[in-house]
Amino acid sequence: MIxxxxxxxxxxxxxxxxxxxxxxxxxxxxxxxxxxxxxxxMNPVQFLVKRPGDSLKAIAGLAxxxxxxxxxxxxxxxEFTYFEERCTACAxxxxxxxxxxxxxxxxxxxxxxxxxxxxKLEVFDIxxxxxxxxxxxxxxxxxxALHMGTSFERSKYVxxxxxxxxxxxxxxxxxxxxxxxxxxxENGFDPFAEEMEDFHDAGRHERKTYDxxxxxxxxxx
Amino acid sequence: MSAAxxxxxxxxxxxxxxxGESTECAARDYSSGLLPGGMEWLAFLLSALVVAAxxxxxxxxxVIVLIWGERRLFGRFQNRTGPNRWGPWGTLTSVADAIxxxxxxxxxxxxxxxxxFNLAPVMIAxxxxxxxxxxxxxxxxxxxxxxxxxxxxMAVTSLTTLSVxxxxxxxxxxxxxxxxxxxxxxxxxxEIPMALALVGVIMLAxxxxxxxxxxxxxxPFILVQPLGFFVFFLAAMAEMARAPxxxxxxxxxxxxxxxxxxxxxxxxxxxxxxxIAELSTSAIITTLFLSGWKGWDPIPSHLWFAVKxxxxxxxxxxxxxxxxxxxxxxVLKFAWKGLFELTMINIIVTAVLIAIWxxxxxxxxxxxxxxNWPVAIISIWAVSKLLGTSSYENPxxxxxxxxxxxxxxxxxANAGVHGGGxx
Numbered sequence: 001m002i003x004x005x006x007x008x009x010x011x012x013x014x015x016x017x018x019x020x021x022x023x024x025x026x027x028x029x030x031x032x033x034x035x036x037x038x039x040x041x042m043n044p045v046q047f048l049v050k051r052p053g054d055s056l057k058a059i060a061g062l063a064x065x066x067x068x069x070x071x072x073x074x075x076x077x078x079e080f081t082y083f084e085e086r087c088t089a090c091a092x093x094x095x096x097x098x099x100x101x102x103x104x105x106x107x108x109x110x111x112x113x114x115x116x117x118x119x120k121l122e123v124f125d126i127x128x129x130x131x132x133x134x135x136x137x138x139x140x141x142x143x144x145a146l147h148m149g150t151s152f153e154r155s156k157y158v159x160x161x162x163x164x165x166x167x168x169x170x171x172x173x174x175x176x177x178x179x180x181x182x183x184x185x186e187n188g189f190d191p192f193a194e195e196m197e198d199f200h201d202a203g204r205h206e207r208k209t210y211d212x213x214x215x216x217x218x219x220x221x
Numbered sequence: 222m223s224a225a226x227x228x229x230x231x232x233x234x235x236x237x238x239x240x241g242e243s244t245e246c247a248a249r250d251y252s253s254g255l256l257p258g259g260m261e262w263l264a265f266l267l268s269a270l271v272v273a274a275x276x277x278x279x280x281x282x283x284v285i286v287l288i289w290g291e292r293r294l295f296g297r298f299q300n301r302t303g304p305n306r307w308g309p310w311g312t313l314t315s316v317a318d319a320i321x322x323x324x325x326x327x328x329x330x331x332x333x334x335x336x337x338f339n340l341a342p343v344m345i346a347x348x349x350x351x352x353x354x355x356x357x358x359x360x361x362x363x364x365x366x367x368x369x370x371x372x373x374x375m376a377v378t379s380l381t382t383l384s385v386x387x388x389x390x391x392x393x394x395x396x397x398x399x400x401x402x403x404x405x406x407x408x409x410x411x412e413i414p415m416a417l418a419l420v421g422v423i424m425l426a427x428x429x430x431x432x433x434x435x436x437x438x439x440x441p442f443i444l445v446q447p448l449g450f451f452v453f454f455l456a457a458m459a460e461m462a463r464a465p466x467x468x469x470x471x472x473x474x475x476x477x478x479x480x481x482x483x484x485x486x487x488x489x490x491x492x493x494x495x496x497i498a499e500l501s502t503s504a505i506i507t508t509l510f511l512s513g514w515k516g517w518d519p520i521p522s523h524l525w526f527a528v529k530x531x532x533x534x535x536x537x538x539x540x541x542x543x544x545x546x547x548x549x550x551x552v553l554k555f556a557w558k559g560l561f562e563l564t565m566i567n568i569i570v571t572a573v574l575i576a577i578w579x580x581x582x583x584x585x586x587x588x589x590x591x592x593n594w595p596v597a598i599i600s601i602w603a604v605s606k607l608l609g610t611s612s613y614e615n616p617x618x619x620x621x622x623x624x625x626x627x628x629x630x631x632x633x634a635n636a637g638v639h640g641g642g643x644x
Contacts, residue, residue, distance in 0.1 A: 006544075013298055013543040023302045030305055061309030 028064040039065045071150065073178040073191060076133045079149035080126055081176035082169040083199040086145035089119035093137035093146050101127040102137060121166060128154075129162035139180050144203045147176030150191045176202060230361035235271050240264035276364055280353055284496045288315040291496075291538055298542040322489040330392060330482050337391035342483070342490035345384035348377045349497035355431055356504045359514050359523035363432070370431040371423060374505060375416050378460060381498065382408040385469065385479050388491070392482035400478030403468040403549060407459050410556035411466075415456035417564035421449040421571040422509050425589075427580065431508050438512035439583040444590045448567040448597040450510045452560045457506065458540065459552065461498040465544035466552055503533040559604050566600045 031039065036058035037047035048055045057063045089106035102125070109120025138148050149172075156162055175191040178184040183204045189196065200207045208216075289304065289312055296303025304311035329338055354364035355373055367373050382404050389401030423429055425445060426437035434442075443450045459466035470478040480491055507513060507529040516525030547555070570593065578585040 009543050010539065013539060016300055017294075017298050017539075019300060021297065021302050022300045025302070030310070 024067075024069065026067055026069055028066045030061060031058060031063050031065050032061070033058045035065065036063045071192060073185060073189075075148075075150055075152075075177055076135055076179050077149040077151045077177060078128055078131070078133065078154050079151055079164060079172065080138075080169060081147040081149050081172065081174055081196075082124070082166075083145050083147075083174075083202050084121070084166075084170060085199045086143045086202060087121060087124075088143055088145075089121045090142065092140040092142060096136045096140035098134065098136060099130055099132065101130045103127075124166040124169065126164045126169075127162065128164055129159050135179055144181065144183075147181060147202065148179040150175045150177045231275075231363070232268060232272055233361075236264055236268040239267050272364055276353055277350055280350060280497060280500065281493075283500055284493060285315045285319070286312075287496055287500055287534065288318070290534075294535070294538050295542065298539075319489065323486050325485040327485040327487070328482075330394070332393040333482065334391040334393070337387050338482075339487070341384050341388035341391060342487040342494075344387060345381055345494040346490045346497075348380040348384075349494040349501065352377050352497075352501040353504065356501070356508055357432055357435060357513060358504070358526050359521070362523065366430055366432045368428070368430045371419055371429045371434075371509075375412070375419075378498070378501070379408060379412060381461075381494065384494075388483070389479040392479070394481050396475050397479045397481050400469045400475045400481075404462065404479070406549070406553060407462060407466065407468065410553050411456045411459040411560075414452050414556060414560035414564045415460060417561075417568060418449045418453035418456060419509065420564075421446045421567050424568075424571050424575050425581070425586075431513070434509060435513035435515060438515060440586050440590070441510060441512040443510040445586050445593060446510065446567070446571070447590075447594055448563055448600065449571075450506075451597065451601065452563050452567070453510070454506065456556070456560060457502045458537065459556070461495070461502055463499065463537065464541040465547050467546060468549055468552060471546055499534070499537060500530075503530050503537065506533050554608070559608050562604050562607075563600055566596065570596050 033044055033047070033055055036054060037044040040047055040051070040054075042050065044055075054063065089104065089109075091104045091106065094100075094102040094104045103123055104121070105123035106119040106121050133148070135148055138146055174196045176184070176196060177191060178189070181202075181204070184191075187201070189201070196202060292314070293303035293305075293311065295301075304314040307313045307317055329335060352374055355367050355370040357363040357366070385404045386401045389397035389404075422434060422442050425442060426434040428434060428437070458464075462469045469475075470480065475481075480488060483491060507526060511529045511533070513529075514522035514526040516522065571589075574589050574592065575581075578589070581589060
């Protein structure tokens with residue numbers, strides 16, 4: 001019918017007007033009296049009586065509560081998580097990096113019949129300032145030693161501070177992202193809920209028992 | 222000096238506090254004043270200044286609130302929150318914006334006509350403020366009750382376009398000139414339906430003074446004059462160049478139009494004028510069609526005015542968020558072929574009704590409303606038919622049209638040569 005398109009458009013905009021907004025507020029969100037009371041774990045009347053200053057602030061629209069951002073487990077944060085025990089210093093990550101920002105210096109390391117042979121890693125620097133977070137290094141890592149991280153509030157004042165060294169990687173919280181690591185999701189690992197303490201959990205294979213290892217590395221040799 | 226201004230309670234209070242024991246105020250129980258007797262002329266001057274200052278500052282404060290409110294509403298229409306960081310509910314955002322605008326570098330293009338370039342922002346801001354001088358915002362709260370108030374408003378609001386043209390011409394920018402041309406075209410087209418739409422209201426009220434028009438509205442004139450309201454609303458939207466008629470600032474075509482070369486507070490003044498225009502348009506619609514400050518008693522009249530004003534502002538913002546921008550030819554066609562006819566129908570019908578019931582009572586106004594609504598709906602339908610609102614149809618190819626893909630014909634010798642072709 002003629003002229004019905006116009007009112008229909010107005011109804012659509014009005015519907016959107018009445019809908020709750022879909023903005024994720026970060027790093028904090030403004031709350032009213034009820035929100036502030038809920039955050040403090042009281043009912044509004046209690047809150048009003050016990051903390052009049054804060055409740056006045058909340059009524060004036062100035063109270064804020066911190067917000068935890070909802071992220072995917074596959075989030076590619078701007079740092080890396082690294083398990084030194086899994087690393088063989090093969091430098092696959094450095095070879096696959098399209099920007100060439102991973103620097104690896106390795107020397108022949110321990111030779112241990114029980115644990116296997118490996119190179120020892122002297123330098124492992126990643127220049128995050130130039131990284132584009134393509135994740136190719138993570139995809140290239142044959143032993144699941146390198147993972148994308150999950151944090152993102154890592155701005156620095158000096159560009160050189162953005163270079164992550166081996167020690168920093170080692171000391172950082174072990175919260176690896178599930179990017180290109182389907183085993184994390186299969187095992188129900190949530191980087192935002194827990195830390196990964198054991199490097200064995202980071203691998204994509206079943207963890208071998210002591211007897212199996214002994215059979216492979218001692219008995220068969 | 223006539224004492225007519227003493228009918229205005231705002232003036233009277235200020236004047237009598239200053240003047241004190243004069244003859245006009247003695248009857249109104251103001252026993253003492255700041256000035257001695259015989260200096261009424263100075264009291265008049267001072268009270269005029271005070272009233273002007275009150276109104277100007279109230280409007281500027283209102284604009285600050287309006288900008289915040291509009292941005293919040295835009296946010297809500299787009300499922301966002303809108304500005305909410307600075308101050309309670311983001312109310313200080315526009316204050317911060319104003320301060321930022323003031324401290325920006327003031328640039329003048331080398332080719333610009335400096336005098337006109339600097340004059341244009343002032344010329345656009347002043348008339349925008351002046352419009353409010355005739356609008357009563359409450360019982361007896363106005364600067365002046367002109368007996369040609371409606372005419373005054375029509376005259377002053379048109380000055381905006383002169384400033385736009387000045388700004389565009391002086392900045393020596395062809396895009397700005399295009400924008401100004403569009404602005405003038407909008408003015409020429411929409412001033413006529415806008416003025417004619419008000420003729421019905423003036424006929425009903427029997428006066429051009431806004432105070433008398435409010436007095437005459439036993440029921441809001443939007444009920445009696447639906448067609449007049451429809452046309453006036455759309456024409457006013459076009460007049461202040463707001464979406465869907467914002468051709469002068471069509472970002473995709475003209476960047477910022479006539480504002481291209483302006484920076485700092487000059488730009489700010491243009492924006493200020495734009496928002497004051499929005500505010501004043503809503504105030505005019507409130508006064509002429511929604512019975513101004515009239516309402517039921519316990520609630521003060523100023524509050525009634527504010528509530529109606531906010532309602533109209535919401536509808537204007539709703540329009541802007543809903544409708545896409547029209548093309549120039551569509552806009553002009555709409556004015557000349559659509560709105561102009563509607564105003565003519567409105568004038569004729571209203572004139573006939575006024576001839577039957579001169580000085581209509583409330584009952585007669587209701588009868589007029591009952592007649593005018595069907596007339597409005599039928600005439601809008603008929604005019605939209607005339608304008609041609611048929612839905613888009615896929616063009617059917619004629620028999621002689623080539624069937625694509627074309628590839629079998631022999632190409633001309635110079636085909637594919639860059640710049641070649643018709644020599």
